[in-house]
Amino acid sequence: MDLGIRGKRGLVCAASKGLGRGCAEALAEAGVDLVINSRTEADITRTAREIAAKHGVNVTPVAADITTEEGRAAVLAAVGQADILVTNAGGPPPGDWRDWNRDDFIRAIDANMLSAIALMQALVPPMMERGWGRVVNITSQSVRSPIAVLGLSNTARTGLTGFVAGMSRQVAGSGVCVNNILPGIHATDRADSLDKGVSDKQGISMDEARRQRQAGIPTGTYGTPEDFGATCAFLCSQQARFIVGQNILLDGGALNVTI
Ligand code: NAP
Numbered sequence: 001m002d003l004g005i006r007g008k009r010g011l012v013c014a015a016s017k018g019l020g021r022g023c024a025e026a027l028a029e030a031g032v033d034l035v036i037n038s039r040t041e042a043d044i045t046r047t048a049r050e051i052a053a054k055h056g057v058n059v060t061p062v063a064a065d066i067t068t069e070e071g072r073a074a075v076l077a078a079v080g081q082a083d084i085l086v087t088n089a090g091g092p093p094p095g096d097w098r099d100w101n102r103d104d105f106i107r108a109i110d111a112n113m114l115s116a117i118a119l120m121q122a123l124v125p126p127m128m129e130r131g132w133g134r135v136v137n138i139t140s141q142s143v144r145s146p147i148a149v150l151g152l153s154n155t156a157r158t159g160l161t162g163f164v165a166g167m168s169r170q171v172a173g174s175g176v177c178v179n180n181i182l183p184g185i186h187a188t189d190r191a192d193s194l195d196k197g198v199s200d201k202q203g204i205s206m207d208e209a210r211r212q213r214q215a216g217i218p219t220g221t222y223g224t225p226e227d228f229g230a231t232c233a234f235l236c237s238q239q240a241r242f243i244v245g246q247n248i249l250l251d252g253g254a255l256n257v258t259i
Pocket of ligand 1: 013014015016017018019020037038039040043064065066067088089090091092138139140141183184185186187188189190191
C-alpha cells in the first residue's frame with residue numbers, strides 16, 4: 001500500500017534501536033526524510049547511516065537526551081518543521097511502590113509524559129497552520145492494564161494518555177491526527193532487561209523467564225520492532241486521516257478484554 005507520505009519530514013525520538021528504530025525504518029521505507037535521536041552518538045550516527053542507505057531518504061542523527069530541555073532544543077533545531085512526530089524515550093525502572101519518592105516520580109513524568117507534551121507543543125501548531133500532520137506517541141500496555149512493578153510507567157503514561165485524549169480532538173479539524181501506540185512485549189533490549197528481572201527474582205534462566213512471559217501471549221511470541229513500525233507508519237499515512245485520539249494496543253492479544 002502506498003502510504004502517500006513520500007517526501008514528508010519526520011522526527012522519531014529514541015530511535016537508535018528497538019521500537020523507535022522500527023518506526024524510523026518503516027517511515028523511511030514509505031519515503032519520509034527523518035531526524036532521528038538518541039543519547040549515544042556512535043549508535044544514532046550508525047543507525048542514521050544504515051537507514052539512509054537502505055531506503056534512499058535523508059536521515060539526520062541528533063545525539064541528545066530527549067527528556068531534558070537542552071536535548072529537546074537541539075533536536076527541534078535540527079528538525080525545523082516536521083509533518084510527522086513520533087515521541088519516545090526510555091522507560092522508567094521497575095520497583096516497589098513503597099520505595100519511590102518525589103524525585104523518582106518527577107523523573108518518570110518528565111521522561112514519559114512532559115517530554116512528549118513539550119514536543120507536541122513545539123511541532124503541532126505549525127502542522128495545524130500547514131493543514132496536515134501526524135503524531136504517534138509510544139506509550140505502553142500499562143495504560144490499559146497496570147504492570148505492578150512498573151508503577152512509575154503506569155502513572156506517567158496515563159497522564160500523557162489523558163492529555164492526548166483532549167488535545168487530539170482540538171487539532172483534528174486542522175488536519176492533524178494524534179494517536180498513541182501501546183506496546184505489549186516486543187523483542188528489544190528493554191524486553192531483555194525485564195526478562196532479566198523475572199529471571200533474577202525467580203532464580204530461573206533467561207530462556208525460562210522468556211518462555212513464561214511468552215506463554216501469557218496468545219500469539220506465543222513477542223512482537224518485533226518491524227511489527228510495531230508498520231503500525232506506526234500506517235497511523236502516519238494519508239489513509240489514517242479518520243483515526244484520532246486512539247490508543248492502539250499491540251500485544252499479541254495478551255490483554256484479555258472484549259473491547
Ligand atoms: P530499547 O530497545 O531499550 O531502546 C530504547 C531507545 O531509546 C534507544 O535507542 C536508546 O538509545 C533511546 N533512549 C533511551 N532513553 C533516551 C533518552 N532519554 N533520550 C533519547 N533517547 C533515549 O527500548 P524499547 O523496547 O524500544 O522501548 C521504547 C519505549 O517503549 C520505552 O519507553 C519502553 O518502556 C516502552 N515499552 C517497551 C515495551 C517492550 O516490550 N519493548 C513494552 C512496553 C513499553 P540511548 O540509550 O543511546 O539513548
